[in-house]
Amino acid sequence: MLPAFFGSALELIIKTSTDLAPDVRAAMKVALSDEPAGTQSAQALTIIAQNIDQAAEGEGAICQDTGTPTFEIKVPVGANQMWMAQQIKDAIAEATRRGKLRPNSVDSVTGKNSGNNLGPGSPVIHFEQWDRNEIEVKLLLKGGGCENTNIQYSVPCEVSSLGRADRDLEGVRKCILHAVWLAQGKGCSPGAVGVCIGGDRASGYAHAKQQLFRTLDDVNPDPALAELEATIMRTVNVLGVGTMGFGGRTTLIGCKVGTLNRLPASFFVSVAYDCWAFRRLGVVLDAKDGSIRRWLYRDPSHPSIPMLDQAGFTRTGREVVLTSPISEAQIRSLKVGDVVLLNGMMYTGRDSVHSYLMKNPPPVDLQGGILYHCGPVVLKEGDAWRMMAAGPTTSIREEPYQGEVIRRYGIRAVIGKGGMGAKTLAALQEAGAVYLSAIGGAAQFYAKCVEKVSDVSLLEFGVPEAMWHLRVNDFPCIVTMDAHGNSLHKDVETASAKSLATLA
Numbered sequence: 001m002l003p004a005f006f007g008s009a010l011e012l013i014i015k016t017s018t019d020l021a022p023d024v025r026a027a028m029k030v031a032l033s034d035e036p037a038g039t040q041s042a043q044a045l046t047i048i049a050q051n052i053d054q055a056a057e058g059e060g061a062i063c064q065d066t067g068t069p070t071f072e073i074k075v076p077v078g079a080n081q082m083w084m085a086q087q088i089k090d091a092i093a094e095a096t097r098r099g100k101l102r103p104n105s106v107d108s109v110t111g112k113n114s115g116n117n118l119g120p121g122s123p124v125i126h127f128e129q130w131d132r133n134e135i136e137v138k139l140l141l142k143g144g145g146c147e148n149t150n151i152q153y154s155v156p157c158e159v160s161s162l163g164r165a166d167r168d169l170e171g172v173r174k175c176i177l178h179a180v181w182l183a184q185g186k187g188c189s190p191g192a193v194g195v196c197i198g199g200d201r202a203s204g205y206a207h208a209k210q211q212l213f214r215t216l217d218d219v220n221p222d223p224a225l226a227e228l229e230a231t232i233m234r235t236v237n238v239l240g241v242g243t244m245g246f247g248g249r250t251t252l253i254g255c256k257v258g259t260l261n262r263l264p265a266s267f268f269v270s271v272a273y274d275c276w277a278f279r280r281l282g283v284v285l286d287a288k289d290g291s292i293r294r295w296l297y298r299d300p301s302h303p304s305i306p307m308l309d310q311a312g313f314t315r316t317g318r319e320v321v322l323t324s325p326i327s328e329a330q331i332r333s334l335k336v337g338d339v340v341l342l343n344g345m346m347y348t349g350r351d352s353v354h355s356y357l358m359k360n361p362p363p364v365d366l367q368g369g370i371l372y373h374c375g376p377v378v379l380k381e382g383d384a385w386r387m388m389a390a391g392p393t394t395s396i397r398e399e400p401y402q403g404e405v406i407r408r409y410g411i412r413a414v415i416g417k418g419g420m421g422a423k424t425l426a427a428l429q430e431a432g433a434v435y436l437s438a439i440g441g442a443a444q445f446y447a448k449c450v451e452k453v454s455d456v457s458l459l460e461f462g463v464p465e466a467m468w469h470l471r472v473n474d475f476p477c478i479v480t481m482d483a484h485g486n487s488l489h490k491d492v493e494t495a496s497a498k499s500l501a502t503l504a
């Protein structure tokens with residue numbers, strides 16, 4: 001059929017997972033330069049920039065959550081779409097085998113991970129015909145943390161801090177601002193939003209996601225929507241949510257709005273939030289052999305300019321160095337804002353592990369230990385495991401369990417991203433533990449802090465959900481919830497709600 005199609009699809013997948021597009025790099029560079037040095041957001045942005053460079057250099061996944069692969073494909077009349085879909089599935093399986101994608105496709109009833117990113121609904125492939133004699137393939141990789149912050153409003157409705165949102169563009173403006181505020185750092189801010197006004201519940205979300213295929217610097221051809229997008233971008237950063245919700249100057253790097261007709265009775269505003277690891281690229285293929293004619297969003301004749309022109313994360317001497325097992329006294333001496341460097345053993349655990357620990361004793365002794373909310377990409381090489389990508393996952397999903405798990409097993413530090421709630425904060429205070437924020441999406445940066453993957457437990461849950469035993473060296477995190485009842489996340493949420501009210 002098209003002998004080069006498989007190779008082109010594989011190249012697109014790998015490039016999308018490992019090399020951020022120039023428009024996103026440019027927006028993140030502006031965010032980095034705008035943030036005053038020494039702030040928590042500035043530290044986080046430095047690690048993010050370093051991670052973007054490391055991912056491109058080493059062809060490693062920018063973030064360990066390589067998300068739902070969503071393909072938008074345009075083909076000439078008569079093209080064999082079934083054959084192309086199979087080639088794309090084969091390329092997805094190959095990219096997963098090479099550790100460029102994390103196995104992310106889970107049976108929703110049994111919880112079994114297919115191991116190759118294939119299964120009902122994975123990947124998502126949409127075909128459309130056009131009258132050109134070439135094939136366009138666009139790919140978006142959007143992870144779970146930001147997908148979980150998507151939201152749909154049925155207006156008119158009341159939105160907190162902003163009052164009533166009516167069925168007009170002013171009401172839409174309020175919904176968008178509220179969605180960005182609500183996401184806080186859980187979707188790895190600063191992010192970008194795709195928005196759909198109208199449609200039904202399903203088409204609204206799909207169209208919102210399609211807006212993310214626009215470049216961050218384009219201008220909406222509809223003047224009213226262009227004005228809405230510009231208004232959001234002019235005002236949204238007053239929220240002060242900042243990078244990873246640490247507080248800071250840049251909360252959003254893009255807002256793209258589209259419309260669909262609606263039923264007279266319905267008026268949905270659908271918001272698709274994407275994180276700073278905004279991975280989308282595209283290729284135009286020769287319709288005769290499937291080879292790449294040109295790239296979209298990037299120009300290979302202009303190599304990416306590195307994000308950092310200086311050293312990345314460096315010690316200031318004020319960091320607190322901790323080696324596990326950690327004592328209660330060490331933990332109680334920490335306060336919100338401290339930067340810690342972790343050494344020794346830590347254990348990963350996310351949804352399946354927390355559920356397991358509520359019913360079973362842990363497979364390892366967790367007294368004084370560190371639990372890392374992380375679903376890594378790990379490859380087996382002979383008898384050993386190699387860490388490929390190891391950033392944090394969104395912690396709030398473990399809120400129903402975390403306090404109990406800390407108390408039962410004597411855990412002293414929980415690492416994740418986005419912060420946790422009141423139940424966990426109370427448990428930290430009572431048991432003498434801290435919540436540490438790692439920088440979401442910094443998968444290559446943190447993988448380099450892993451000296452050794454010494455073992456794994458509960459691998460039957462699949463690679464992302466297993467409990468990995470990691471020996472780490474100078475693994476940096478920020479204390480964002482301490483053992484004295486303080487939470488940076490609570491403070492930023494409260495302050496940003498007040499700022500949101502000024503935009504009513």
Ligand code: SF4
Pocket residue numbers: 063064065066067142143144145146147186187188275276277391392393394440441442
């Ligand atoms: S950067 Fe954050 S939100 Fe985005 S895919 Fe990675 S973990 Fe998820």
